[in-house]
Amino acid sequence: MSGFTTFVINPAAGRGRVGQMLRQLEATIRQHGRSSDIEIIVTQAPGHGIEVARSAPAGSRVIAVGGDGTVHEVVRGIAGSDKAIGVIPIGSGNDFARMVGLHRHDLGAALRTALHGGIHPIDLGLVNNQPYGASLGIGFDAAVARKALSAPTFLRGMPRYLYSIFGVLKDLQLPTLELIQNGQTVYQGPSLLVALMNASTYGGGIPIVPDAIPTDGLISAAVAGEFSRLGVVGILPRLILGRHVHHPRLHFFRGAEFTARFDRPVPAHSDGELIEPATEYRVHMVPGGLKVIRP
Numbered sequence: 578m579s580g581f582t583t584f585v586i587n588p589a590a591g592r593g594r595v596g597q598m599l600r601q602l603e604a605t606i607r608q609h610g611r612s613s614d615i616e617i618i619v620t621q622a623p624g625h626g627i628e629v630a631r632s633a634p635a636g637s638r639v640i641a642v643g644g645d646g647t648v649h650e651v652v653r654g655i656a657g658s659d660k661a662i663g664v665i666p667i668g669s670g671n672d673f674a675r676m677v678g679l680h681r682h683d684l685g686a687a688l689r690t691a692l693h694g695g696i697h698p699i700d701l702g703l704v705n706n707q708p709y710g711a712s713l714g715i716g717f718d719a720a721v722a723r724k725a726l727s728a729p730t731f732l733r734g735m736p737r738y739l740y741s742i743f744g745v746l747k748d749l750q751l752p753t754l755e756l757i758q759n760g761q762t763v764y765q766g767p768s769l770l771v772a773l774m775n776a777s778t779y780g781g782g783i784p785i786v787p788d789a790i791p792t793d794g795l796i797s798a799a800v801a802g803e804f805s806r807l808g809v810v811g812i813l814p815r816l817i818l819g820r821h822v823h824h825p826r827l828h829f830f831r832g833a834e835f836t837a838r839f840d841r842p843v844p845a846h847s848d849g850e851l852i853e854p855a856t857e858y859r860v861h862m863v864p865g866g867l868k869v870i871r872p
């Protein structure tokens with residue numbers, strides 16, 4: 578085993594599945610590693626993973642056991658340090674794990690990688706100076722995620738998602754976006770959504786920018802321009818299948834830094850976690866800024 582490893586286990590991830598697997602997880606981790614070199618922490622509340630990752634020893638491995646939200650907390654906790662992030666992907670979305678080639682691994686394989694896998698740099702995203710690993714989505718998709726928070730509790734899965742989509746569509750009023758790249762305005766006009774990505778997918782495998790590369794030092798950006806309610810209903814299935822790229826109202830850009838400026842505060846999510854709505858998102862990539870453990 579290589580150095581000290583902290584496992585950050587989120588019992589709420591995978592819709593509570595991780596919580597149900599706690600004993601099994603702890604036993605399997607202890608089977609695979611020497612107990613003096615391992616620490617297992619079960620997070621107590623949202624945000625706890627950031628603190629755990631921050632206080633892990635310098636140069637150590639910090640393994641997010643959960644989904645993209647857990648990964649996001651570990652990324653925030655280790656950004657700017659010499660610690661490396663690993664993932665045991667047991668969330669519902671797992672887009673970060675997909676980005677680094679880990680999402681098809683079973684528990685044993687993921688654990689072996691976490692403990693013994695090589696450490697490779699990938700790019701680190703910063704949005705208004707806050708780190709992210711895989712994705713930043715601004716606009717419609719974040720509004721849907723916000724809406725889902727207030728959906729009736731008896732609605733779960735797809736019905737909850739549909740309720741949220743149609744709830745947002747009912748009051749749809751597109752903000753005006755100015756997207757600026759290196760001081761030049763590259764898009765101006767109404768915008769359904771903007772994605773500023775390190776990964777090619779978000780939302781559990783939606784290939785919003787299919788050719789994004791997490792080691793090219795660049796943000797892969799997609800802007801969905803003006804869409805009517807009916808247009809949104811039409812584009813969503815194409816988006817999910819990756820058949821949106823030739824749509825005339827979809828625009829793609831690539832660059833090391835962008836500023837997305839709106840005429841009003843617009844909701845956003847970073848690695849799938851909702852962040853405070855803002856009128857301006859300043860985004861850039863730190864090339865090789867995040868150490869990742871991968872096979």
Ligand SMILES: Nc1ncnc2c1ncn2[C@@H]1O[C@H](COP(=O)(O)OP(=O)(O)OP(=O)(O)O)[C@@H](O)[C@H]1O
Pocket residue numbers: 587588589590591592620621622623624625626643644645646647648650667668669670671672849850
């Ligand atoms: N002890 C806890 N109790 C409740 N929520 C927690 C706890 N620890 C962490 N969280 C929060 O759980 C949320 C969901 O975690 P995560 O995203 O990892 O799982 P997921 O939603 O199943 O996966 P994905 O984002 O890949 O779909 C995160 O916002 C995280 O902050």
